[in-house]
Amino acid sequence: MAHLLIKFGGGLITDKGKLMSVDYNAIDKLSAMTRQLLDEGHIVTIVHGAGSFGHLKAKEWKLALGADEAILSEQNHAVSEVRADMILLNSIICDSLNKHGVETNSHPPSTWASETGPEFIGNIDRFTNSSSQIVNVTFGDVVDCRAPKHFGILSGDDLMVRIGKEISDISHAIFLLGDTEGVLSAPPDNPDAALIDIWHRGDQVMGRHDSEMDVTGGIFLKVRSAELIAEVVEDVWLIDGRKPKRVLQLVESKATIGTRVTI
Ligand code: IP8
Numbered sequence: 001m002a003h004l005l006i007k008f009g010g011g012l013i014t015d016k017g018k019l020m021s022v023d024y025n026a027i028d029k030l031s032a033m034t035r036q037l038l039d040e041g042h043i044v045t046i047v048h049g050a051g052s053f054g055h056l057k058a059k060e061w062k063l064a065l066g067a068d069e070a071i072l073s074e075q076n077h078a079v080s081e082v083r084a085d086m087i088l089l090n091s092i093i094c095d096s097l098n099k100h101g102v103e104t105n106s107h108p109p110s111t112w113a114s115e116t117g118p119e120f121i122g123n124i125d126r127f128t129n130s131s132s133q134i135v136n137v138t139f140g141d142v143v144d145c146r147a148p149k150h151f152g153i154l155s156g157d158d159l160m161v162r163i164g165k166e167i168s169d170i171s172h173a174i175f176l177l178g179d180t181e182g183v184l185s186a187p188p189d190n191p192d193a194a195l196i197d198i199w200h201r202g203d204q205v206m207g208r209h210d211s212e213m214d215v216t217g218g219i220f221l222k223v224r225s226a227e228l229i230a231e232v233v234e235d236v237w238l239i240d241g242r243k244p245k246r247v248l249q250l251v252e253s254k255a256t257i258g259t260r261v262t263i
Contacts (some may be wrong), residue, residue, distance in 0.1 A: 002171040002251055005098045007160050010049025012178030012241040019056050019137040020085060022092055031100040033244035038132045045127055045163060047156045048139045053089040057082050063142055066149030079151050082142050083110050090139055103134045108140040109154050116152040118161040125200055127163050157225040164229035173229045175222050176241030182259030183223060183238055201263045226261035236261040
């Protein structure tokens with residue numbers, strides 16, 4: 001029996017460039033995968049990203065940088081909007097999971113976490129779970145921060161780190177990506193880009209952070225987060241989320257196409 005901690009990347013479940021656009025087909029495939037994992041007796045914990053439900057407005061109102069006196073009332077409005085948008089995206093994901101017979105328990109970070117980065121404040125014990133009947137779900141969110149910041153963006157990748165490191169029975173931490181098979185040796189549009197099968201902590205890669213849309217860290221934050229989790233979790237992977245069968249294959253046969261991150 002495995003306990004899988006899985007991140008549904010924001011670029012996988014939404015179209016990142018188009019405000020609040022959902023990829024229902026991708027989400028349904030992930031729900032079917034989750035159902036199958038539970039049927040096989042595994043425990044699943046899900047973290048999802050924000051995609052176009054979070055990054056576009058967060059970028060427009062510079063929410064990741066915290067309070068800015070010059071635009072504070074617009075920012076406060078945007079904080080409430082992004083929180084509501086994330087609750088909506090979370091309910092779309094949970095509805096799909098429920099439709100597949102998966103019972104969910106959602107944990108919106110704005111209600112239990114504060115501060116940003118992997119050292120954020122919040123009790124991770126809520127993700128202790130020994131049942132394959134219920135799936136805990138959480139997500140990247142706008143959280144409260146100490147003055148003078150007042151608010152900031154807590155990425156789903158940071159939640160992955162803390163849950164991966166603090167919930168002792170997690171056997172697999174898997175980042176599902178929306179546009180690549182794993183970590184590539186160059187940006188995906190470069191014809192020389194090749195899949196890196198094994199990533200050792202400290203390896204370097206050419207990459208691009210799409211700061212036009214992404215207010216957290218893009219692929220670099222994911223790899224850095226994966227390295228931190230690999231300090232305690234045996235199987236840490238970045239896998240193509242458009243092909244969820246690879247997750248099932250990994251659990252069954254201990255290998256699949258993707259990037260395995262080790263220390
Ligand atoms: O997509 C970001 O979470 P991520 C959360 O997991 C918001 O990095 C609200 C932009």
